[in-house]
Amino acid sequence: MRCSDNQKKLDIYDLLSARERKEVDIHIATCPECAAAFERIKQVQALIRKAGSVKPEPDDPLDLTGRIMYRVEQERSRKRDSLPLISITWFRIQPLRYAYGIVSLLLIAGFVYETMRPVQPMDKPVAVASVPAEVPLNTAEFLKKLEKSRGSASDLTMLQCIRACRAENGSMVCYDCKKQYTKLYSKL
Amino acid sequence: MQSLPEPEIILLAQRGDTRAFRWLVERYQGFAYSLAFRFTREAGSAEDIVQESFIRVWKNLSRYRAEVKFSTWLYTIVTNCCLDYLRSRQGRSRRHTVDEQHLRVIASTQDTDSEVNRQELMAAVLQLADALSPRQRAVFILRDLEGLSAEEVCDILSMSTGNVKSTLHHARSFIRSKLMHYYREPIKKEEL
Numbered sequence: 001m002r003c004s005d006n007q008k009k010l011d012i013y014d015l016l017s018a019r020e021r022k023e024v025d026i027h028i029a030t031c032p033e034c035a036a037a038f039e040r041i042k043q044v045q046a047l048i049r050k051a052g053s054v055k056p057e058p059d060d061p062l063d064l065t066g067r068i069m070y071r072v073e074q075e076r077s078r079k080r081d082s083l084p085l086i087s088i089t090w091f092r093i094q095p096l097r098y099a100y101g102i103v104s105l106l107l108i109a110g111f112v113y114e115t116m117r118p119v120q121p122m123d124k125p126v127a128v129a130s131v132p133a134e135v136p137l138n139t140a141e142f143l144k145k146l147e148k149s150r151g152s153a154s155d156l157t158m159l160q161c162i163r164a165c166r167a168e169n170g171s172m173v174c175y176d177c178k179k180q181y182t183k184l185y186s187k188l
Numbered sequence: 189m190q191s192l193p194e195p196e197i198i199l200l201a202q203r204g205d206t207r208a209f210r211w212l213v214e215r216y217q218g219f220a221y222s223l224a225f226r227f228t229r230e231a232g233s234a235e236d237i238v239q240e241s242f243i244r245v246w247k248n249l250s251r252y253r254a255e256v257k258f259s260t261w262l263y264t265i266v267t268n269c270c271l272d273y274l275r276s277r278q279g280r281s282r283r284h285t286v287d288e289q290h291l292r293v294i295a296s297t298q299d300t301d302s303e304v305n306r307q308e309l310m311a312a313v314l315q316l317a318d319a320l321s322p323r324q325r326a327v328f329i330l331r332d333l334e335g336l337s338a339e340e341v342c343d344i345l346s347m348s349t350g351n352v353k354s355t356l357h358h359a360r361s362f363i364r365s366k367l368m369h370y371y372r373e374p375i376k377k378e379e380l
Contacts, residue, residue, distance in 0.1 A: 011360045012353050015338050044364045045332075051310040052333040056225035056234070057218060064221070064235055068213050068242045072206060075243060 003027075003034055010038050195254055202249050209249075212258075213242055219259065220266045226329045227270035229314050237273055241266045256343075263336070264344045267326055274322045316366045320359050327352055328359040 006027045009016060013024065028035045058064045158180040165177055189197060189211045200208035220241055224234035244265050252261055313333070317325050323345070330341045331352075341352050 008357065011357045011364070015349075015353050015356065040368065041364060044367050045360075047309060047367060048313060048332050048363065050306055051313040052335060054306050054310040055218070055222050056310075058221045058235060058238070059231065061214075061217065064217060064238065065210065065213050067235075068217070068239050069206065069210055071239060071243055072209060072246050075246060076204070076206070 003031060006031070006034050007037055010034070010041050013038075013041075194258065198249075198252065198254070198258060202252070209246060212245075216259065216262055217242070220262060223263065223266050223329065223334060224270055226314055226317075226333055227325065228273060229311075229318065233273065237266065237269045241269045244269070260340055260343055263330070263334075263340070267330070267344055271322050271326065274325075313363065313367070316363050317359075320362060324355050324359040324362075327355045328363065331356055332360070 006024060009020065009024050013021065016024065028038055158177060161177045162181065189207060192200075197208045197211055201212055217238055220238045221234055224237040224241075225231065228234050228237065241262070245262060248265075252258070317328055320328060326345055327341060327347075330336045330344060331338065336344070338349065338352060341347070342349055345352070347355070
């Protein structure tokens, strides 16, 4: 080991590993210059230790404690005044934190799943609606043809029925009229 | 309160018990003051730092974990307050000059074992440390004056072991060169 390398280590001899100390010790044993430097360092470190043995103390420790506790009380009352209605302490309890985390993750996962899911087309209707009892008919044209052909008495009764139906329901006729109408219409 | 072990008192303080916190203040304010004074060299500033540190301790007590020694955690807070103080003082800093006359008087007395001279010696060392950078000063004070282990210094300052070694080497060689300048004569005599 060179003297320059060794002297860098002399100042921090107390922080060296056992192996490094052994190297330094071997060098010092054979190098009077480094041994003298080490001796000076030890003397200065002894002076510093003496300086370190003097513990500065506050003039009035009780007063200092009192001032600290006064500020702590102030801090405490300030914090109590500014507390929200629902205490945040609940959020600090570890198991509850995990529960909040899991619930949040489930909600997020559900939302993402619903957003990403492909839209299913609606099924076709199974049954077709049945024929209604009353049907709209073009009775005006039919009546014209009927009057022209001078139909039978039963035809005239049916005509009155249709007129009555029209007066009551507009363009709608009842089921009986419709049956007679279809029969008569095929004759015309 | 005295009969309870410290971890239980810390737990009580964490739950907001001010009596338990007062016990911690009484137990540790001396350590905090000693460290703060060594950084600032002013009683008033040191007391302000101690107050500020304990308020930070009170506010952050819920974050304290028992895996770390309470004293180490407190030292970290006090050291950070001291470094903040040094940074804030940088703009309007007093000059880092060494009172050479004062040091010569101390060195000439030779007898460093008497209480008065040890006080003077401490004042001289702190005056020399004033000329170091804040980080060098922190490492030097924590390791050499407070007597903390290298691991504790690493934890408090969040520095690697190598970094602490090199910083301490620079700090110590500076202090040594200055002290040897004034203590040259007695050392030479002892060497003979």
